[in-house]
Amino acid sequence: xxxxxxxxxxxxxxxxxxxxxxxxxxxxxxxxxxxxxxxxxxxxxxxxxxxxxxxxxxxxxxxxxxxxxxxxxxxxxxxxxxxxxx
Numbered sequence: 001x002x003x004x005x006x007x008x009x010x011x012x013x014x015x016x017x018x019x020x021x022x023x024x025x026x027x028x029x030x031x032x033x034x035x036x037x038x039x040x041x042x043x044x045x046x047x048x049x050x051x052x053x054x055x056x057x058x059x060x061x062x063x064x065x066x067x068x069x070x071x072x073x074x075x076x077x078x079x080x081x082x083x084x085x086x
Contacts, residue, residue: 001020001021001023001024001027002020002021002024002028002032002033002036004016004020005017005018005019005020005021005024005033005036005040006036008020009036009039009040009043012043014040014043014044015044017036017040018037018040018041018044021033021036021037021040022037025037029060030070030073031057031060031062031070031073031074031077032067032069032070032072032073034053034056034057034060034073034077035053035054035057035073035076035077035080037053038050038053038054038057038077038080038081039080041053042080042084047084050084051081051084051085054077054078054080054081054084055077055081057073057074057077058074058075058077058078058081060074062074
């Protein structure tokens with residue numbers, strides 16, 4: 001599902017991307033998927049929902065041995081959320 005979401009996002013089909021990322025997140029609630037939901041929402045102009053998702057992503061608890069992609073997603077969520085807010 002996440003790969004289908006990424007493909008749709010790359011093709012600027014943000015509605016399909018959001019759907020696929022939502023399905024993927026329901027199976028695996030990972031920060032790397034959550035941030036893509038936020039990005040899709042932002043691209044769709046759903047700013048308040050995107051800000052909420054960025055906020056939730058940046059506060060997701062991570063284990064010390066979490067994958068780099070998870071840590072990067074949490075970091076990116078903080079930065080992108082602040083950029084969207086301004």
